[in-house]
Amino acid sequence: MLSNGELILRLILAAVLGSVIGFERERQSWAAGLRTHMLVCVSAALVMIVSAFGFADVLGRPNVVLDPSRIAAQVVSGIGFLGAGAILLRGEVIRGLTTAASVWSVAAIGLAVGAGLNTAAIAATIIILAILAGMKAIERRYIAVRLRRRVVLRVDRGALTLDSLRAVLGRGSERVKHFVVQQSEEAPECDDVVIGFARLPADEFAKACDLLRHAPGVRALREETESVDNGESAENGGNGGN
Known part of the structure; x- marks a missing residue:
């Protein structure tokens, strides 16, 4: 059985390692942040301690068999429900996968601390932090660069709504990532509409622009294409971002 001092040290170590991630x-600025990761890590460590040492008083009794892995195994599967809450689907873009994975990872770190595998827990924390912080720059530089395409329209007041946009673009409306309508400051009788597309090839973007250009009430159309990094959108989503 653990001494009280060892038990407290393990829980504190779990809190520290969870806070690093x-x-x-x-x-x-993701939904699952500092407190969430600390709580998951400490709780997982406590579950592991209870699983390994919490039933010492019944050991040795007839027909009593202790399997310390059973409770810990439920953490591995059960933490997925918490991670799922960090995953968002916006249009065709999935955001939050990295944060969900980090929550699952700190649960594993907590289990390792609770089992007394401090070296493994510390090493895993360093490796996971390097993946989250260090690999992001590499991903931005070499992997996750893509094009963001959008159009800015000036239309007659109320001429373009979400329903009419679907009618104009047809199946192409499935590629619309965001649709923003606001009163034009330069022409009060008009609306300025910003339409962003997710992962739209150049030929389909040109076709969508041509359809919008000839839509009823459209006075002007400006195309915008820029290189951006995918950030958390394929894993992140994030509160915005992943």
């Missing part, structure tokens, strides 16, 4: 997520 959580701080990186908090810095990116």
Whole structure:
């Protein structure tokens, strides 16, 4: 059985290691941030301690068999429900996968601390932090660069709504990532409409622009294409971002 001092040290170590991962997520303004990761890590450590040492008083009794892995196994599967809450689907873009994975990872770190595998827990924390913080720059530079395409329209007041946009674009409306309508400051009788597309090839974007250009009430259309990094959108989503 653990001494009280060893038990407290393990829980504190779990909190510290969880905070290291959580701080990186908090810095990116994700829903599962510092406190969430600390709580998951400490709780997982406590579950592991209870699983391994919480039934010592019944050991040795007839027909009593202790399997310390059973409760810990439920953490591995059960933490997925918490991680699922960090995943968002916006249009065709999935955001939050990295944060969900980091929550699952700190649960594993907590289990390792609870089992007394401090070296493994610390090493895993360093590796996971390097993946979250270090690999992001590499991903932005070499992997996740893509094109963001959008159009800015000036239309007659109320001429373009979400329903009419679907009618104009047809199946192409499935590629619309965001649709913003606001009163034009330069022409009060008009609306300025911004339409962003997700992962739209150049030929389909040109076709969509041509359809919008000839839509009823459209006075002007401006195309915008820029290179952006995918950030958390394929894994992140994030509160915005992943």
